[in-house]
Amino acid sequence: MNMQKTFLPQVSPWFGEEEIANVVSTLKNNWITEGPMTKEFGDKLNKLMNVEYGVFAPNGTLALFLGLLALEIGTGDEVLVPDCTFIGSANSVLLTGAKPVFIEVNNYNYQIDVKKAKKLLTTRTKAIMPVHLYGMSANMNEVMEFARENNLFVIEDAAQGVGVNYNNKHVGTFGDVGCFSFFADKTISTGEGGYVVTNNENIYKKLLLLRNQGRYNRGSFIHPAIGYNFRITDMQAAVGLAQLEKLQQIINRKFEIYSLYLKYLNEVPGLNFLKVEKGSNIVPFRFLIFVEDAEAAMKFLEEKGIQSRSFFYPMHKQPCFNFLDIHNGGSQDLSDNNFANSVYGYEHGICLPIYPTLADDDVKFICDTIKEFLLNE
Ligand SMILES: Cc1ncc(COP(=O)(O)O)c(C=O)c1O
Structure with missing residues (x-):
């Protein structure tokens, strides 16, 4: 055994020459806001997840916030959130003005236990947010059935879920929207970053509108809706593309x-x-x-x-x-x-x-x- 004092951190991203080369080429191309790298990264993520549409967000928490907004969740509404999760899941609900209602988790992998959710339903309950925790899927058969029975939207917190499949379908693609994080400890990382996916064209259009200051096109100063700046940079996408390769x-x-x-x-x-x-x-x-x-x-x-x-x-x-x-x-x-x-x-x-x-x-x-x-x- 080596005699040096060991230090093994909890997490460590894996970046190498490929990420460096991609970032350098982005800088050399003088395109640092959202551009060709972001487009390519998004296309490849959609292909990986076999999903129709996706948009970027600055991080996983804001991806969830954006997803909730696109489902028109806000003040007066309630969203079912598992009790064991990272606080960003619950905070994204509060950011919209809605209220998180905490649901007990199961005792074998600590994911949402929908059997415990029934008695917490009210007329204000609008959505359920399963969280795919620790690199595996929640029981999506149960979640989807519960949502159908109770007429709820499903927003999947798949922050930790890149590469995770349930019955051969990528997590994040079961519900109305699915949200991912590219934080430093995630399976692939861009430092900070988030992604929202959906198969619903109308939701996609809302996502586009809301993340671009409430307008569809850049360069216009007429804003039909209230929105936000949720852009990422091409440098982040350049890192993401290299990460996706490996x-x-x-x-x-x-x-x-x-x-x-x-x-x-x-x-x-x-x-x-x-x-x-x-x-x-x-x-x-x-x-x-x-x-x-x-x-x-x-x-x-x-x-x-x-x-x-x-x-x-x-x-x-x-x-x-x-x-x-x-x-x-x-x-x-x-x-x-x-x-x-x-x-x-x-x-x-x-x-x-x-x-x-x-x-x-x-x-x-x-x-x-x-x-x-x-x-x-
Ligand atoms: C389960 C879960 N939800 C949400 C988030 C929020 O992601 P971010 O840190 O990118 O905002 C994280 C990660 O940190 C997470 O692990």
Whole structure:
């Protein structure tokens, strides 16, 4: 074992000569706003996902906001959001003036449990936002059936979902709109970036209008609608195109690392793992384990130079969402006992690194460290 102090970060994007060459050529072409690279990146994303239309947004949170706006969701409306997710999912709803209603997650992969949503439906409920978490799909058969039965829009938060398929269909393409993120820790990254897809031409037209200051064409100063500037730059698209070229390599390497983790940890007593949703592939986002004392385990890992993270802090517990609680004048009972699974996930779940440049030896070192922790616990 090397004697140098190890540091293994939680995430690490994988950029190389291809990304650099693409950005340089964009600069040399003197086209830095949305241009040919953005067009090509969008076309290739649509092809990958087998979807008709797509538009870019500055990040995943704003992609969700834009998608919600295109569905005409706003003040007075409610959107069903899983309790275990990144806060951007819920914040995008609040940005529109609508209210997120938090839904308990299942106990095997912490995705939305629609069975728990029924009793939270009101006449104001307009949409459901499944979140495809940790590199796998939510149960989209259940989500789509629930949405159909209750006449709800479906906006998929597929921020972590590039390359993820459910019953051989790319996530993000089941609902009315699907939203992706290209943040630094995502499967492909442009630093910051977001993408909204749809198969509905009318929704697409609204997306175009809303992201371009409420007008269809640049160069006109007459704005039929209120909109925003949600453009990206061709430099970001240049990075994205190079990332897309190596998507399969990224997915393969992530899967190799995932398999190595399983090999080393499978038989370890006291460890539990996330179950992949039936019908979904996995493009591992992190390697997730459950231990009795997650806090102590994360501290032990940190001391050995391994950066780990807890699961997401449940939405119903977020201090900034106190006002949504019935006990503080809101309309939903946000007591912990309504969200036992997401609380369990937060208290016992640990995210371990999976990124393409993580070496096999690093994975072994991480697994040995976990075993050492469990032995001395
Ligand atoms: C599930 C989920 N939703 C939304 C987002 C928001 O994406 P962004 O950070 O690009 O705004 C993220 C990523 O950070 C995420 O993981």
